Amino acid sequence: MRSALHDFLAPNSIAIVGASADPTKRGYKAMVGLLNDGYEGAIYPINPKADEIMGVKAYASLADLPAAADMALICTPAKTLPALLKQCGENGVKGAIILASGFAEVDAAGAALEQQVLEAAQQADVRIVGPNTSGIFNLHKKVNLLALDNVKPGDIGIISQSGNMLLSLALEAQYNGHIGFSTYAGPGNQTDVDFADYLQYLGEEENTRVATFYVEGFKDGRAFLDVARQTSKQKPVVVYKSGSTEAGQKAASSHTGALAGSYQMTVDLLRQVGVNVVENSDEILPVAEGLGLLQQAAGKRVAVLADGGGQATIASDRISEAGLELAELSETTRNALANILFPQASLANPVDVAGSTDAHPALLADCMAILAADANVDMVFLVGMFGGYSIRFAEELKEEELACADAIIELSKRTSKPLIIDSLYAHIKPTPLQRLREAGLPVYASIEHAVKIMAALGERGAYIQSSQQAENNAPLVVNEDCSASFRKAHAEGRDLFEFEAKSLLRSYGVDVPLEMIVRSESELAGVIKAFGDTPLAMKVVSKDILHKSDAGGVKLNISGEAALNVARDEILASCQQYKADAEIEGVLVTPMARKGIEVIIGMSRDPIFGPVLMFGLGGIFVEILKDVAFRAIPLSRHDARSMIDQIKARKILEGVRGEAAVDKEALVDLLMKVSAIVDAHPDIAELDLNPVIAYDDGYAVVDARVIVDQETQK
Structure with a gap:
């Protein structure tokens, strides 16, 4: 179903309730933003004390408008909102942007007022953004209700719980000079419209190529995951999550419950559904820009082309740390490079031209073309001085650098492999680099940022490939004896005894001694x-x-x-x-049980994200190091395998010091069965299998605990 947000986030008419000629008021700033940007729709200032505001006819109330407004920006105090929302519904307004604060973020009285606002909106059939929002813009419609200067239309959609973060990104885009935005919204308290709603809208919005979120807290994380699972196949989704999910961090009687609700859990679940999570705030815009321009990579193998050993080494270090690989170049590729570079050039990856391009920078484009043609290469990364040869060596090299830029642009049209450029001269924006930027090729001044983008491209490509592998995971046929055990536990007000928990597992084919x-x-x-x-x-x-x-x-x-x-x-x-x-x-x-490798498998029902499965090594690894991975239930086999591969101590499972590797596929089967059991039995509040002994020929569940949700029978 098409998002209802289209009806008012791309409005053809706007009512500003509380419009003002006072420059200190938000009703004034909104008018300035619309008029200065040349908004082409109807503007309806609402102010009973004014006949006109900034040359625009004013109206006493929404009922006096000559036509229904698509959107109402409400700049009046919190206490006025229930009545105003009723008026919105009576006069055909489809959505309201509520700036006022003083609701649940303040105290219990504010929470009660917020509930009244929600009920009024629902009764009026009006969707609300906020309250306590910083506002919105839609630059392709010339809707700039924040009155931000020097923001340009583009293809990055932004949803940010912090108005200052939006300002930071806008200033960064202004400095970059090539980044533009489509839609921005500050979700505020998410009383009605929440992150899942915004993601659906941005996923459908034709001017948005990448949806970007600054998130402090999800209200309905499961809904966001459900929308992201589909949206991230169509366009990139970038999330920066600040802090951790406090709602899930409460005292718990199991390892799983204690670890659930963590920041790591949130990140794992977002990545499970194809979201690219950035860890540092200064990576938000570069990663969004890179994904918007390049979309995805077929794999994680990178060819590095450098004109200096230092940059080559740094790039190699960062690539390895990011989980990418230095591609193994074919003999054909190495021979082709040898034919055009100095004998002292390093032809292994990273490729160091060793001065070959000092007088002939156009050779860089030739080298990139050779590397892009190698079947072992998924991405080509140019690092060094490109764009500054004419500055560093001789002005006469500028034309050759421009010709090199043109050749790189032509190469980008012939290949589906991402081409990423990092330059020492990126900050001063020389003409060759500007030409690349204008053609839609990303140029960076930070190797670290460039590598983060390549990692994001590889992650998105892997998600899309995995999502194309159809899986038919039929739901379990519920075992009646197991249901009887839950009924008995409910009647006695207890959890399952260990033998009952193991019987539950055994009934569904889990290997229990x-x-x-x-x-x-x-x-x-x-x-x-x-x-x-x-x-x-x-x-x-x-x-x-x-x-x-x-x-x-x-x-x-x-x-x-x-x-x-x-x-x-x-x-x-x-x-x-x-x-x-x-x-x-x-x-x-x-x-x-015979000796093997101890692992732990657990499940808890997170209040934000619903049922979540955890996997990790047992013993000190879970107690102290918390070396675990999380996925939302239900799992795919790809999810299960990725959990096992994610943990830092995975090499122990692969066999060390002569020990045999464990049977990973048996563990995958176990994770899938536990996922299906939890799906089939909503009575399970928490589950811990600790330890499970993993062998080279299977596993044994040695201890099992199932905590019963007593509320399911009430």
Whole structure:
């Protein structure tokens, strides 16, 4: 369904409620912005005390307008809003931009007023931006309600929760000289229109090639993910997320719950749906510009062409750190380069021309063409002095540099591979670099920024490729015995016992070792009969004891019936001492797991993003290093594989010091099954499988906890 925001973010008529001739008022600035930019639609100043404002006829109220306005910019105080929104609805206004503050961001009374505003808007069928918004602009429609100077129309859409960040980006674009904007909106409190709504609009908006967001907090992160999953296939989406998701950071009884809600989780989930996340604020505009111009790369293999060893080394370091690769150049490519460069030139990647271009800078275009023709290369990165040869060496080289720029532009038309240029002279904007910029080729003064852009191009290309791989993940057929376990847990006001949690997993094909629940001393004999002389593990089963080890509720490597009796007695005594009123169901006995690599798989329902799965190595890696990866449920197999590949300690899974590599596909299968189980059972509030022992031929779930959402049965 087409976004309703088109009806008023690209308005043909605007009412300014609270228009003013006072230069200190926002109603004045909005009028100035529209008039100075030559807005071609109808402007309706609303002010009962004025006949005209800045030469434009004024009206006492919305009811007095000669025609319905598409948009109302409301500059009046917070208390006036419910009545004004009612008037908007009665007079055909489709959307209102609310500047006033003093709502939920202030206190409880403000929150109550904000709710009244929302209800008034819904009753009037009027969408609202804000309140507490910095405003909007749509430069292709000459709508500049912020009265910003020197911003030019372009293809970057901006949604920013910070008005100062928008100003910073506008000033940066002005300095750059080639960057322009399509639409801007300050979402404010997101009382009605939220980030997902803006993303849908920018995804559909024909003047926008890249949607860019500065986000302090999502209200409905799951909705944003759902829209981004589709939008990011059509055009790039860039997000800078400040801080972390505070809503999810509360005390939790599981590792997963404690780690969920983090900044890392937010970043992981955004990247899962094809969003390019930038980590530093000075990367927002360069990455948005680069993605807007170049869109994507087929892979992450970069060929570096340099006219100096320092730049080549720095570029190589940053490329490696960014998860990109230095392309392995073919013999044909190296021979072709050798034919035109000095003998001392380095033909390995990075390619250092070693003075070959000092007198003949046009050779750089020839080298770029050779590199772009190599099937092993996905992107070509030129670093060094290009654009400044005539400044550094001789004025006579300027014409040759211009011819080189033209040749690079022609190359960009012949190849689908991104060409990125970094120059020492970018800041002073010499003519050859300006010619490249005017032709739509990105030019940067920072190797770091250029590499961030290449990483973003590679990430987007990988997402688009993965999204084209159709997956038919049929939903699980719900097991009735498992549903009965949840009903019993609800009735007793508890979580699943460990044996119930493992039975749940086993019912859906998860590899869980055999075990026995022992409720009395007489049942221990059956354990020996079932498991023989195999060393055993014994754990307490109690709804009142969550952390069994802390209570002395775990015994390992038990052999023989006598030892079983002693272990059971010690566990019961220790647990009763730990919590005297604990209800003990019994003890769980299972064979000791063979040695392998411990991993953890967990799930929690984040209040912003919904059900989220976590994967990482167990032990200190999750406790101290927090070396984990997150993905929103449901998962694709690509998501599951990328989780495993993302963690920093992944080399341990690949086998070190003679150890065999673990069966990654078995772990992928496990992650997919857990995702499907959570999808099938909304009663699961949190789930922890810790540890799971990964082997070279499968895995074993050694411990499992399922926390039940008691609210689902109310």
